[in-house]
Amino acid sequence: MYCRTVDIAIIGGGPAGLAAALAAREAGVQDVLILERDLKLGGILNQCIHNGFGLHTFKEELTGPEYAARFADRVIAEGIEYKLGTMVVDLSKDKVITAMNREDGMFTIKAKAVILAMGCRERPRGALGIPGFRPAGIFSAGTAQRFVNIEGIMPGREVVILGSGDIGLIMARRMTLEGAKVKLVAELMPYSGGLKRNIVQCLNDYGIPLKLSHTVVDIKGKERVEGVTVAQVDSKNKPIPGTEEFYACDTLLLSCGLIPENELSMGAGVEMSPITGGAVVDNTLETSIPGVYACGNVLHVHDLVDYVSEEAGNAGRSAAKYVQNGEEPARGTERGSIAVKTGKGVRYTVPSKVCAETVEKDVLVRFRVDNVYRDVKLGIFFDGELLRSVKKRTVAPGEMEELRIRKEEFEKFPNAETITIGFVD
Ligand SMILES: Cc1cc2nc3c(=O)[nH]c(=O)nc-3n(C[C@H](O)[C@H](O)[C@H](O)COP(=O)(O)OP(=O)(O)OC[C@H]3O[C@@H](n4cnc5c(N)ncnc54)[C@H](O)[C@@H]3O)c2cc1C
Numbered sequence: 001m002y003c004r005t006v007d008i009a010i011i012g013g014g015p016a017g018l019a020a021a022l023a024a025r026e027a028g029v030q031d032v033l034i035l036e037r038d039l040k041l042g043g044i045l046n047q048c049i050h051n052g053f054g055l056h057t058f059k060e061e062l063t064g065p066e067y068a069a070r071f072a073d074r075v076i077a078e079g080i081e082y083k084l085g086t087m088v089v090d091l092s093k094d095k096v097i098t099a100m101n102r103e104d105g106m107f108t109i110k111a112k113a114v115i116l117a118m119g120c121r122e123r124p125r126g127a128l129g130i131p132g133f134r135p136a137g138i139f140s141a142g143t144a145q146r147f148v149n150i151e152g153i154m155p156g157r158e159v160v161i162l163g164s165g166d167i168g169l170i171m172a173r174r175m176t177l178e179g180a181k182v183k184l185v186a187e188l189m190p191y192s193g194g195l196k197r198n199i200v201q202c203l204n205d206y207g208i209p210l211k212l213s214h215t216v217v218d219i220k221g222k223e224r225v226e227g228v229t230v231a232q233v234d235s236k237n238k239p240i241p242g243t244e245e246f247y248a249c250d251t252l253l254l255s256c257g258l259i260p261e262n263e264l265s266m267g268a269g270v271e272m273s274p275i276t277g278g279a280v281v282d283n284t285l286e287t288s289i290p291g292v293y294a295c296g297n298v299l300h301v302h303d304l305v306d307y308v309s310e311e312a313g314n315a316g317r318s319a320a321k322y323v324q325n326g327e328e329p330a331r332g333t334e335r336g337s338i339a340v341k342t343g344k345g346v347r348y349t350v351p352s353k354v355c356a357e358t359v360e361k362d363v364l365v366r367f368r369v370d371n372v373y374r375d376v377k378l379g380i381f382f383d384g385e386l387l388r389s390v391k392k393r394t395v396a397p398g399e400m401e402e403l404r405i406r407k408e409e410f411e412k413f414p415n416a417e418t419i420t421i422g423f424v425d
Contacts, residue, residue, distance in 0.1 A: 005111070006033045007031035007111070007112050007323045008115065009097055009114050010033065011097070011115070012043065012118040016043075017296070019313050024319055028320060029319075036085075037088070042071075046150070048065075048145070050064070056304065057309055083104075085102060091114065091264045096111075097111060113291045114293070115294070115315050115316065116270075118260075119296060120261055122255075123256045125140075128256055131219070137224050139253055139254070155253075156175075156180065156250045159181065159251045160183055160184050160186065160247050161184070161253045161255060162216045163187060164187040164194050166255075168254075183249055185211070186211050191397065193397065194398050213233050217229050226249075226250070228246075228247055230247060260277045262278060265298070279299060281299065283351045283354045290322075294315065295311045295314070296308045296312055300348070310364075337354060338416050338418060339353050350367070362405060362406045365380075365403050365419075367402070369395045373394070375393060376391075376395060378390050378421070378422070381419065385413075
């Protein structure tokens with residue numbers, strides 16, 4: 001088994017890994033290596049052939065593969081090393097990566113800094129507790145997307161979709177365009193988990209009904225799905241007897257949430273957030289292990305890839321600085337870090353701490369609210385004192401929010417111990 005050293009190793013060659021690699025190289029680190037298990041760079045975007053990507057980053061509408069190619073082409077042009085078909089199987093606390101591929105077999109890499117960019121996976125049926133047999137015809141929406149867009153296979157003709165996350169909404173339109181009949185999108189929550197624009201463009205434009213506060217309570221069919229029973233749920237998400245409706249279909253697609261792929265992070269002992277399923281990070285995106293950074297969907301699930309690229313740039317620059325500073329972490333308890341807490345109506349924030357002395361221009365705090373609210377004021381509080389607030393017409397859990405705190409605002413509160421993001425009463 002061979003062993004090599006590298007300045008920065010990046011696990012995952014999706015949008016996050018690619019943007020992190022480019023930012024690290026731009027910041028002056030030459031020795032950057034991307035490890036990707038797939039046979040292509042670009043991550044999950046390679047199967048997202050619809051448009052709508054890149055509006056923020058490139059001010060134009062690209063398809064997923066086009067967006068990914070903009071970054072992958074630059075990585076190749078910069079001569080950044082990457083290994084495809086390479087599965088990372090272990091990461092240790094002292095930043096030793098164990099990986100394997102066909103050419104090298106099993107090998108290890110000792111990295112000065114590691115960037116976690118492994119993305120996320122979809123919640124499978126087994127995690128949903130739907131009764132019924134295990135017939136053919138039940139797919140996660142992402143699997144169906146891969147079948148249709150990459151393999152050229154239609155998973156079915158008459159479809160019900162459970163869950164209104166963005167991938168489910170996109171697949172409702174995609175299956176319709178390919179000639180399938182999408183009979184219903186059922187959503188357990190009283191609000192959709194997807195972006196408003198996707199509800200309009202993928203359901204409303206095609207006359208596909210969305211039933212909120214509904215779930216699948218039974219799947220009929222032993223060999224192949226023959227239909228599903230959908231029922232309304234009460235405020236505790238319990239099916240209401242008497243509200244059952246049967247939908248004949250041959251396919252059930254599941255779009256019921258994404259889970260950050262953090263087995264490697266947990267194995268290394270990185271502190272995790274029970275809310276996001278990703279690492280706990282500071283404003284430099286450093287995890288609890290010095291020199292290990294996280295970005296993209298492995299950190300928290302993003303709505304738009306543009307935000308992933310932006311966040312990954314921060315991780316790449318921070319990792320470069322760590323290496324250039326002789327493996328010195330930017331943060332340090334003795335220099336003080338400010339805890340970022342969730343206030344009224346907010347489920348989580350990323351980052352969850354800020355080391356004020358590392359702030360160059362500002363800190364971008366991204367967060368999600370815990371319900372749909374209208375006409376609210378979102379505030380930033382330092383030690384309970386309101387710094388500033390912004391008015392919002394509507395906020396929803398499916399749409400990530402962000403607030404920037406400027407360097408001079410930190411300077412107004414030199415001894416602050418907490419920053420809270422939440423509604424202003
Ligand atoms: C099915 C699906 C559809 C989506 N559709 C859209 C959409 O339409 N519009 C949109 O804006 N966003 C969409 N997203 C979200 C979008 O994909 C993300 O914003 C973006 O791809 C996240 O980038 P990432 O690099 O964090 O993750 P990914 O793109 O998932 O990349 C992670 C990479 O890490 C690799 N990897 C993981 N574990 C290992 C390991 N152990 N060893 C080596 N490599 C590893 C994976 O193979 C993958 O290439 C979708 C997400 C999914 C899951």
